[in-house]
Amino acid sequence: MGTLWFGGTVRPLTDSSAVASAVFTENGMVEDTGTEEDLRLRWQEKITEEINLQGGTMYPGFTDSHLHIIGHGEKLLKLDVSTVKSIAELKRILTEKAEKTPAGEWVLAEGFNENLYENCTVPDRSILDDITVDHPVMLTRVCRHAMVTNSTGLKLAGITEKTVEPEGGIIVKDTDGRPTGYLHDQAQELLKPVLPPVDRSYVKRALEVALMDLHQNGFTGGHTEDLFYYNAPSETLDVFYEVINQQNKFRANLLVHHEAAEEVFAHAEEHPYVTLGSVKIFADGALGGRTAFLKEPYSDDPSTKGVAIHAREELERLTAEARKSGMPVAVHVIGDAALDYAVGALEKYPVPEGKRDRLIHLQVTDRELRNRLRKLPVVLDIQPRFTVSDFPWVEERLGRKRLKDSFAWKTFLEEGLMCAGGSDAPIEPVNPLLGIHAAVTRRSPEENHEDYMPEEKLSLYEALQLFTSGGAKAVSEENVSGLIQKGYRADFTVLNTDLFSSEPDEWLNSSVLMTVVDDTVVYDTRRRK
Known part of the structure; x- marks a missing residue:
């Protein structure tokens, strides 16, 4: 028994001009595309559900080929400074955060970008100390290949002028040889042991928030690298197995950091929507x-x-x-x-x-x-x-x-x-x-x-x-995903706009009407009204 999707435009992306007006799906797969009239005639005995696209345009389900899903959830949960455009604004926001944070507890923020600031000034120890020394402070850089901390954070981590720079990392120092608090790549690992511990419930919450946002943005799947950064890799893998299920469908392909590979491969199990992908190396x-x-x-x-x-x-x-x-x-x-x-x-x-x-x-x-x-x-x-x-x-x-x-x-x-x-x-x-x-x-x-x-x-x-x-x-x-045609998965992204019929700047005013994974509507604006 199957579903007829009709009432809009279908862009199967089999070529740049291909267009249809209806799709018939069954058991999670596309069976046919064409006009509504033709599909109703061919499949009338099997159509048990009908879904009206309400004038929207259906595309093959969008997949983000590289992201960090739990990290995305963290950004949604934490203080995000990625759009801050000046040191003065950054200091104001962090000062407000510090005033609301008990003394001695960490002040954490995500995504500073010195290229947006005057003179490309990095908010290192000297700037962060002006904000507070009663709290350790840590900001990740927008690329996540660097972080900054204040004097309190350096002291907690035991990072001094005598600290040996780890292979593949840089401890930035001033002209007197003292660490500035700016740590690149592998040098970040020196600070991580003293950062607040991350428990399983936090990781689960971050994943749940991220998946909700990904569905709202039209994503039916994503290739993500998260398993090495939150406690035991096998525990994080279990969180993916738990959160992504028949009621919360999303095709997650997990990249496995090389240092987590042995543990993850030993712990892996069959799952309908979570698969292990490549071994990740930086x-x-x-x-x-x-x-x-x-x-x-x-x-x-x-x-x-x-x-x-x-x-x-x-x-x-x-x-x-x-x-x-x-x-x-x-x-x-x-x-x-x-x-x-x-x-x-x-x-x-x-x-x-x-x-x-x-x-x-x-x-x-x-x-x-x-x-x-x-x-x-x-x-x-x-x-x-x-x-x-x-x-x-x-x-x-x-x-x-x-x-x-x-x-x-x-x-x-x-x-x-x-x-x-x-x-x-x-x-x-x-x-x-x-x-x-x-x-x-x-x-x-x-x-x-x-x-x-x-x-x-x-x-x-x-x-x-x-x-x-x-x-x-x-x-x-590519033989089962990425197109809308017979034999392909019924994963769809439905926008209120046919992008081919509008100008690029207008695309950003488009909204997601529906996100469909495995023939199941996982996000629907109609349900939110």
Whole structure:
């Protein structure tokens, strides 16, 4: 017995012009598409439920190919400072928070971005001490590859001028050799033991809040990396198994941090909506903090090329370990030197037959690296919103010469490379329409200029593919997911707008009418009225 979906426009995305007006589904799968009249005639004996799209437009279910779901939930639960645009405003907000927090307890905030502040000032120990020394303070940077703390936090963690810098991390120090409170990449681990403990109920609440928000944003699935950061990885995995169920459907593909892999694989079980994906490895940091690993020095700081989280040989060893478990890898690579390390590891240790590796971010590439990538079964996991967030300051980091090979989404597609699209939430807003808009316009909606590297703009069809069939390719499921046609999962995102019939800036006024996972409506605006 099946369901007839009618009363709107259907964009199956089988090609850029394909359109239908109705869909028939049965047992969680698409059985037919066409006109309402034809489907009623063909399937009249099996139609037991009818759902009116109320003039909306149905797309294949949106998938975020790279995010941190629990981290996104934390951002929704915590103090978010990612939109703060000045040190004065930041100090005011944190002072208000400290005044409401008992002395001795942590003041925590998410997402500072010094590129929005005057003189790109990092809110380090000197600034945070002005706010309070009666509380330890910790702010994560928007990229989550760095954090800052005040003198109280440094003291609790025992971080002094004598503290040895961990491999793959940076303890920023002043001219007297004292830590400034600014900790990059692996140096963050020095502070984490003294941060407030995170219990299971908190993780569960963060996941529940995040899933509700993802459904409201039209997501039917996401590829997420969370298992290494909240107590025992197996416990966090159990939270996913518990929260995502027949009453709360969401297709979660979990990337597994290499340090959590052994425990997670031993604990894993069959689940209808939660699957284990690639082994996650970090090869470098981020451009914002100059820890992305580049072949040549930073243009605005020739003293550094960034940070390799792992030596080349260690990255190869971690890849080889993943292969022993029959797993693909997902490598965080932003700089071209980090990409060179990663590609070398994938070439040396090929992915198991029928699977694909993925490389995440790829903000700086070059032709030689792209030519090597074309020979590999690999998906490039890109985040279009980074174009909006990182320009124009990224030109200062890289210089004009490297810019032509940076954030080159159109070049990837034209050269035949498979790409998937994500938000990297909570680093960027999770709203997929912001990602689609950024991919097509390469500017913020409020901006009016020639766009950042306009030759790299995608068409709307290409941008939508990033969040539909691209996500399916990243997990080798393009034969059952990412399109609306017979034999594909009944996962749909229904908007009140046909994006193909409106202008890019108008897309951001669109709203989600329904989100459908496994033939089940998991979000419906009609139920909220």
